[in-house]
Amino acid sequence: MNEEQFKRNYKKAVDHMKTDDQMKKRVEQSLNTQRQQPKRSRKPLYIAASVVVAASIGLAAPSVWQQWSGTSAPVTEVASNDILRTTTSNTPNTAYDPVVIPKTELPKSEGKGAMADMLQLVIYQGNVYTQSATSLEGANALALRGEKLGTTTGGINELSSQDEYKELASNIGEADIYAVSGYDKEFRIMSYTEMDGQVYAQLFDKMHDMTISSGADLIGKLHLEGRITSAQWETFDSWNNGLQQMQPLTTDKSLDTFISALYAAKPIATSPQLEENLYSKEDRKIIYLTLEDKTQVPLVLFGEGLVRYGNVPAFLEVEQGAFQTFWNSLGE
Numbered sequence: 001m002n003e004e005q006f007k008r009n010y011k012k013a014v015d016h017m018k019t020d021d022q023m024k025k026r027v028e029q030s031l032n033t034q035r036q037q038p039k040r041s042r043k044p045l046y047i048a049a050s051v052v053v054a055a056s057i058g059l060a061a062p063s064v065w066q067q068w069s070g071t072s073a074p075v076t077e078v079a080s081n082d083i084l085r086t087t088t089s090n091t092p093n094t095a096y097d098p099v100v101i102p103k104t105e106l107p108k109s110e111g112k113g114a115m116a117d118m119l120q121l122v123i124y125q126g127n128v129y130t131q132s133a134t135s136l137e138g139a140n141a142l143a144l145r146g147e148k149l150g151t152t153t154g155g156i157n158e159l160s161s162q163d164e165y166k167e168l169a170s171n172i173g174e175a176d177i178y179a180v181s182g183y184d185k186e187f188r189i190m191s192y193t194e195m196d197g198q199v200y201a202q203l204f205d206k207m208h209d210m211t212i213s214s215g216a217d218l219i220g221k222l223h224l225e226g227r228i229t230s231a232q233w234e235t236f237d238s239w240n241n242g243l244q245q246m247q248p249l250t251t252d253k254s255l256d257t258f259i260s261a262l263y264a265a266k267p268i269a270t271s272p273q274l275e276e277n278l279y280s281k282e283d284r285k286i287i288y289l290t291l292e293d294k295t296q297v298p299l300v301l302f303g304e305g306l307v308r309y310g311n312v313p314a315f316l317e318v319e320q321g322a323f324q325t326f327w328n329s330l331g332e
Helices: 003-014 021-035 064-068 216-222 236-240 253-263 272-279 320-329
Strands: 099-101 121-124 127-131 145-151 176-180 188-195 198-205 210-212 228-235 266-269 284-291 296-302 306-308 314-317
Touching: 099 266, 121 188, 145 188, 210 216, 216 253, 216 314, 228 236, 228 253, 236 284, 253 320, 296 320
Parallel strands: none
Antiparallel strands: 099 210, 121 127, 127 198, 145 176, 176 188, 188 198, 228 284, 266 314, 284 296, 296 306, 306 314
């Protein structure tokens, strides 16, 4: 990990959130360890502790979800996953077998809280909300701040017992929690803290207890259609080396066509075998979509025709023609 990437990761971890001393120490220890390591291997490794920069946008393997959701039932799909199967039809098939992501259960007994160290999280109305892949700058957060839902208490760590997973418990320290204007609080909430004249905000999503019958059931929660104001893309090599070599992506009909195809995409449940196949290769491209509300949504495109949002334990298989046309338009 180079110096620039270290600084970006550290900023996301500690500057976007008012954390307690215990959290900061864990973050610093994790990042200092990473900083001393050689360049990331060709099979990207999962970054543990509260900082999940790579995995939060679906770039790193293995799945964060599998490590977080150790107490949940497995993700299921009715039919077997023929992940490389394509269709010759120009009309996407929307009668897919659904992918069911079960509710993440809170720890039932002592010693079951190890997953709490993996992601930034907030407990709200009995549900686990984890750090969103979608980013939001503090300067734009006030416009999205809805009703106040409460204030987190902090205190959750890898040794937490069942009793500590109570309403508004978290591992982000003390922060005010709000609804997000334009989004269902059943899906998304946000932390908002003002300190020394600066605003620190973080989005949290509930990406479990859902059934994905098509891309619309997942991507539709982000409200992409008709709301993209600008876009960029990045090669895997640029991301892998922390180069931030962003290239402009024209928000024209070709992007609209791809987004429409993404809404109609077939859901594919993740598995260790699928992730090993995908993440052992480098044919990935990342697009960053800035919406009217100033949120930025990253999507990871895999050369096999799959798309992933964040650490959701499912991929979306886009119709072959639409995917390949868009993939080719991004260049090398």
